[in-house]
Amino acid sequence: MAARARARLDPAHWDFFAGGAGNERTLRDNEDAFERWRIVPRVLRSPGERDLRTSLFGDELATPVLVAPTAFHGLAHPAGEVATARGAADVGTVMVVSMAATAPVERIAMAGGPLWFQLYPQPDLTFTESVVKRAEAAGCRALVVTVDSPVFGRRERDLRNGFLDLPPGLLCENMRDDTGRVRNIAMDPDLGWQRIEWLRGVTGLPILLKGVLHPADARLAVAHGVDGVVVSNHGGRQLDGVVATVDALPAVVEAVGGRLPILLDGGVRRGTDVLVALALGATAVLVGRPVLWGLAADGADGVRNVLQRLTTELDQGLALAGAARPADLTGDLVVARP
Ligand code: FNR
Numbered sequence: 001m002a003a004r005a006r007a008r009l010d011p012a013h014w015d016f017f018a019g020g021a022g023n024e025r026t027l028r029d030n031e032d033a034f035e036r037w038r039i040v041p042r043v044l045r046s047p048g049e050r051d052l053r054t055s056l057f058g059d060e061l062a063t064p065v066l067v068a069p070t071a072f073h074g075l076a077h078p079a080g081e082v083a084t085a086r087g088a089a090d091v092g093t094v095m096v097v098s099m100a101a102t103a104p105v106e107r108i109a110m111a112g113g114p115l116w117f118q119l120y121p122q123p124d125l126t127f128t129e130s131v132v133k134r135a136e137a138a139g140c141r142a143l144v145v146t147v148d149s150p151v152f153g154r155r156e157r158d159l160r161n162g163f164l165d166l167p168p169g170l171l172c173e174n175m176r177d178d179t180g181r182v183r184n185i186a187m188d189p190d191l192g193w194q195r196i197e198w199l200r201g202v203t204g205l206p207i208l209l210k211g212v213l214h215p216a217d218a219r220l221a222v223a224h225g226v227d228g229v230v231v232s233n234h235g236g237r238q239l240d241g242v243v244a245t246v247d248a249l250p251a252v253v254e255a256v257g258g259r260l261p262i263l264l265d266g267g268v269r270r271g272t273d274v275l276v277a278l279a280l281g282a283t284a285v286l287v288g289r290p291v292l293w294g295l296a297a298d299g300a301d302g303v304r305n306v307l308q309r310l311t312t313e314l315d316q317g318l319a320l321a322g323a324a325r326p327a328d329l330t331g332d333l334v335v336a337r338p
Pocket of ligand 1 (some may be wrong): 016017018030068069070071098099100124146210214232233234235236237265266267286287288289290
């Protein structure tokens with residue numbers, strides 16, 4: 001799928017999607033870290049028909065594999081995020097709509113599947129509030145606040161390619177303000193916990209913090225009353241050298257102690273990766289680049305195929321590890337490789 005996507009994409013756009021920050025150590029390590037875990041299956045447990053349904057914030061999803069928020073789907077396919085949303089809706093999972101989507105959230109919502117909205121809180125609070133209200137009105141069911149980006153990461157492929165902005169004809173449609181102007185997305189170096197409290201007052205939607213890696217921040221998230229945490233390093237696109245997400249997960253799980261659902265993204269490429277993340281305490285995972293490859297290769301069908309393949313692999317992995325449902329995946333079913 002990645003090879004087919006690559007063949008179809010403008011090389012600079014491929015680099016934008018595929019690349020990471022700095023030396024891309026973290027980008028590589030997200031995948032490599034899954035290599036360091038091995039499964040210790042149970043036998044004779046009669047897994048029977050597996051049941052992958054996953055409840056999050058009152059909604060029931062068909063699978064614990066969700067679509068991570070990624071920017072600029074219009075570069076991958078003419079139907080952009082609308083096609084991605086159709087693929088996700090077909091498998092019965094959540095698409096997290098990026099604030100940097102190239103389609104308006106109202107049009108993405110017409111695909112009919114469950115959506116969450118990813119937010120980079122903007123220094124302009126009035127505008128931030130209007131974006132949140134717009135996402136709510138479009139039917140988004142949760143707000144995913146990205147907290148790992150007080151400044152942009154240094155993406156050297158983009159610097160080399162001179163890829164700085166969307167080509168003519170594509171815009172960040174959800175950054176349109178009430179004058180009709182499309183604003184640039186600002187990273188806010190002053191973003192702090194007080195902004196999360198402010199958001200709590202602005203919306204009744206569940207709030208997830210995306211980009212938590214340190215267990216102390218996970219404890220603060222609980223203390224500030226957020227509803228969920230996404231263990232993420234932005235797919236290795238922000239600070240290079242940051243810990244791989246599956247390596248950071250156990251300490252975050254321990255710090256949270258079951259008080260919030262914990263999701264993980266970064267390097268999930270196989271159903272067995274999902275299995276390992278769930279066994280280590282994640283409730284669900286999100287996938288970024290594989291969805292983009294599906295979209296670029298085959299539009300909505302490609303997205304559906306990627307999500308379906310991961311789900312089928314997870315289903316088979318569950319059976320072979322002696323589990324019937326995600327909740328049966330306990331920490332004793334995985335070991336770190338010596
Ligand atoms: C991202 N990611 C991201 N995250 C976010 O919160 N807002 C965004 O707009 C984007 N944009 C974006 C663009 C592209 C091209 C990529 C690859 C990633 C990060 C994304 O949500 C997620 O954390 C990672 O993609 C997960 O890693 P994998 O699955 O790509 O390895």
